[in-house]
Amino acid sequence: MSQNASARSSISASPVDSPAEETTSLLPPSAPAHPHSHSHPHTHPHMPNHAHARKTSISARSISGRSVAGSVRNYGAVAGRPGPAEQAPRVSKVGQRRILTTFPLQATFFILTLLVFAAFVLSLILLLNTVLDFSVNFLPYRGSGFTEFWIALIGAWIGLGGVLFFSHPSYLFFLTTLITLILHIPIIFLSLLSPSLKRNHAPLILVPLVLTASTLIFTLLANFLVRRAKKQESLRISRMLTEAAGRERASEESTARALVGVQGKGFWGRLLGFFGGVVGLIAGLTGLVLVSLLLVDLSISAYDGSLPLPSASSRLVKVHPQSSQWPINIHLSCTSSNSSLPTVVYTSSSGVPGSLALLPTPLPPVAEGAQNPGRWLFDLQEQGRLGNVCTWDRPGYGFSDVLSNADLGSISDALWEALDSAGVIRDSKKEELLMVGEGYGGLISRIFAARHPNNIHAFLHLDAQTASTYFSELSTTQFISRLTSRLFPSLLTPLSLNRLPSVLLRRSTSLSRILASSHPTPSTVRLNENLRKARLQETIGSQSMNSKSFRILLESGYKYPSSKPAIVLSSKDRIEKDERWAEGQRVLAEEVTAEEGLVDWIKVKEVGHFVCESEEGKGICEDSILKLVKIKSK
Known part of the structure; x- marks a missing residue:
C-alpha cells in the first residue's frame, strides 16, 4: 500500500500542463480492479500490469500519435476479449474504407465517371x-468549332481530376471548380444573346x-460528399473513443486528430496527400485559366461582331450550296456603274479576305509600303476605266460565315448564288463576267467558269495555282507537318493568346x-479563328489528290x-526558283487555255507571288485587264 500511495502522490505532484498530463487526457480512466484480482497469485503492485504502475509508465512517454495509440492498446482487456481502446485503430481504418461504400457516393462516382468519359469522347x-466537318450534319453552326472543343476538353480535364x-478531396480544387462553373454562365449568355456569336x-x-x-x-458534389463523409466518420470514431476514455477534457476533434488523422496517415500518407493537393490545385487552376481565356475571347468577338460592313456597297447575301446542310451569309461588295463594260469579279489569294480590296490603305499592323491585294481594280473603277467591280469574302473569310465541307465546288457555287441574289447576273445568257483570280482564287475562277461558261467574258490569272502546284500525294510526313503547322496553332486561337x-x-x-490576313505582312491570321478554319479546309481538308476538290x-x-480570252501573269522570280511552279504556269497558259484563247503570258520581273504590287507589276496588271475589257465578245 505504501508503494501505491507513493505512485499516486508522484502523479498528483506533477504540473498540470506537463506532457504527461496532456497525453493522459486522451486516455481512458483507470478501471477498477477485478473483484478477484486480490486473490490471484500472480498479481503484484510492482508488476507493469498494475493500473497505477501502467499510468506512471505512460506519463513518461511522448505526445506523438504513435505513443498515444500504444499507451491505450490492451487497456481494459480481459481474458479472451480486447478492450475498447484496442479496437480503436482497427475501427478507424475500417471506417475510412467504409466512406466510399455508401450508396450516394457510389452513385456519384459512377455518374461522374460516365460524364468524364462522355466529355473525352465529345472532345475527340x-x-x-x-x-x-462530320458533326455538322446534325448540329448547324457557322463557326470554326475550336471554342466548342475547348469547352468539352475543360469538362473532361476537371472531371478527370475529380475522379x-x-x-482525397481538396478545398482549393473545390474552389477553382466552383469558379469555373460560375464562368460558364456568361459564356452561355454571350453565345445566345450576341447575334454574331449565336450565328457562329x-x-x-x-x-x-x-x-x-x-x-x-458532379465534381463539386463528389468533393462535398466525400469531405462530409470523412468528417462524420471522424466524429463517429471520436465519440467512440471519448466515451471509452470517459474524460470530459478530451474534445472530439483533438481525439480524432490524434488517434485517427496522425497515426492513420503517417509520413508517406501526409506526403501523398500534399502532392495530391498540389496536383488537384494545378488541375483546377488550369481549367479556370482556360475558361477565363475563352470568356475573354468570346467577349472580344461579340464586340467585333457589332462592327458595320466596310463599304456602302457591301451586303450580306444568303446562299445555300448543295453540299451544305444550312444556308450561310456571304459578304459581297459590287460597285454600281451604268457602264456596259463586263463586270469584273475578283477572287483573292489564300489567306487574304477579298474585302481588303475595298480599303484604300492596309490595316494595322502592316509593313511600310504595303498594298492591299486587289485594290488597284477599284482604283481603275473610280477613274471610270472599268465597269462594275465585285469582290467577296470567301466562306470563313472576313464578314462571311464558315461553310461546312468547303470544297472548291461548294465555294464556287456560293459565289454564283451570291452574284445571282445580288442581281449582278441580269441575263443568264449574256457574257458579262471577267474573272480575276489571284493564287488560290484562280482555282475557284476556273471551276466557276466550267459550271457557268455562258456567263464568262474573259480571264485574268494572277500567279494562279494549278492542279500540279496545289495538290499533291499526301504522305504521313506531310500530314503530320500540316497538323503541327496548321491544326495545333489554329486550336490555340480561341484562347485569345494573340488577340x-x-x-x-x-x-x-x-x-x-x-x-x-496573311498578306500584307506581318500576318494577322492568328487573330481570327474563322479564317484559321477556312485555311484548314483549304489545306488539310482539300489539298490532297484524293480530296473532293x-x-x-x-x-x-x-x-x-478554254477558248475564252485569257491573260496569264506569272512571277518570273518564282518561275526561276521553282521548277514545279514554272511547269504549272506553263500548263495554265498553254494547255488549260486554248491557243485561240491565250491573249498573252507575261512573266513579271522583280515581284513575288502578288504580281500587281510593285509599280511595274501594277502597270502590267492594269494594262492587261483593260485589254481584256475591250475585247469584243464572240
Whole structure:
C-alpha cells in the first residue's frame, strides 16, 4: 500500500500542463480492479500490469500519435476479449474504407465517371470536326468549332481530376471548380444573346456547355460528399473513443486528430496527400485559366461582331450550296456603274479576305509600303476605266460565315448564288463576267467558269495555282507537318493568346481582326479563328489528290471554256526558283487555255507571288485587264 500511495502522490505532484498530463487526457480512466484480482497469485503492485504502475509508465512517454495509440492498446482487456481502446485503430481504418461504400457516393462516382468519359469522347469528336466537318450534319453552326472543343476538353480535364482525387478531396480544387462553373454562365449568355456569336456557335456550343456544366456540378458534389463523409466518420470514431476514455477534457476533434488523422496517415500518407493537393490545385487552376481565356475571347468577338460592313456597297447575301446542310451569309461588295463594260469579279489569294480590296490603305499592323491585294481594280473603277467591280469574302473569310465541307465546288457555287441574289447576273445568257483570280482564287475562277461558261467574258490569272502546284500525294510526313503547322496553332486561337495582347496594346482594331490576313505582312491570321478554319479546309481538308476538290477540278476541265480570252501573269522570280511552279504556269497558259484563247503570258520581273504590287507589276496588271475589257465578245 505504501508503494501505491507513493505512485499516486508522484502523479498528483506533477504540473498540470506537463506532457504527461496532456497525453493522459486522451486516455481512458483507470478501471477498477477485478473483484478477484486480490486473490490471484500472480498479481503484484510492482508488476507493469498494475493500473497505477501502467499510468506512471505512460506519463513518461511522448505526445506523438504513435505513443498515444500504444499507451491505450490492451487497456481494459480481459481474458479472451480486447478492450475498447484496442479496437480503436482497427475501427478507424475500417471506417475510412467504409466512406466510399455508401450508396450516394457510389452513385456519384459512377455518374461522374460516365460524364468524364462522355466529355473525352465529345472532345475527340469536336477535334476531328475541326478538320473533317462530320458533326455538322446534325448540329448547324457557322463557326470554326475550336471554342466548342475547348469547352468539352475543360469538362473532361476537371472531371478527370475529380475522379482521380475522389477519395482525397481538396478545398482549393473545390474552389477553382466552383469558379469555373460560375464562368460558364456568361459564356452561355454571350453565345445566345450576341447575334454574331449565336450565328457562329449555336446550337453546337450548347452540347459541350451542358456536358461540361454537368461534369463540374458532379465534381463539386463528389468533393462535398466525400469531405462530409470523412468528417462524420471522424466524429463517429471520436465519440467512440471519448466515451471509452470517459474524460470530459478530451474534445472530439483533438481525439480524432490524434488517434485517427496522425497515426492513420503517417509520413508517406501526409506526403501523398500534399502532392495530391498540389496536383488537384494545378488541375483546377488550369481549367479556370482556360475558361477565363475563352470568356475573354468570346467577349472580344461579340464586340467585333457589332462592327458595320466596310463599304456602302457591301451586303450580306444568303446562299445555300448543295453540299451544305444550312444556308450561310456571304459578304459581297459590287460597285454600281451604268457602264456596259463586263463586270469584273475578283477572287483573292489564300489567306487574304477579298474585302481588303475595298480599303484604300492596309490595316494595322502592316509593313511600310504595303498594298492591299486587289485594290488597284477599284482604283481603275473610280477613274471610270472599268465597269462594275465585285469582290467577296470567301466562306470563313472576313464578314462571311464558315461553310461546312468547303470544297472548291461548294465555294464556287456560293459565289454564283451570291452574284445571282445580288442581281449582278441580269441575263443568264449574256457574257458579262471577267474573272480575276489571284493564287488560290484562280482555282475557284476556273471551276466557276466550267459550271457557268455562258456567263464568262474573259480571264485574268494572277500567279494562279494549278492542279500540279496545289495538290499533291499526301504522305504521313506531310500530314503530320500540316497538323503541327496548321491544326495545333489554329486550336490555340480561341484562347485569345494573340488577340487579347493585340487589344490591350492597341495593335489591332475590330476591322483588322475581322479582316485578318496573311498578306500584307506581318500576318494577322492568328487573330481570327474563322479564317484559321477556312485555311484548314483549304489545306488539310482539300489539298490532297484524293480530296473532293481535286476530283472537281479534274472534272471541270471538260466544261472549262478554254477558248475564252485569257491573260496569264506569272512571277518570273518564282518561275526561276521553282521548277514545279514554272511547269504549272506553263500548263495554265498553254494547255488549260486554248491557243485561240491565250491573249498573252507575261512573266513579271522583280515581284513575288502578288504580281500587281510593285509599280511595274501594277502597270502590267492594269494594262492587261483593260485589254481584256475591250475585247469584243464572240
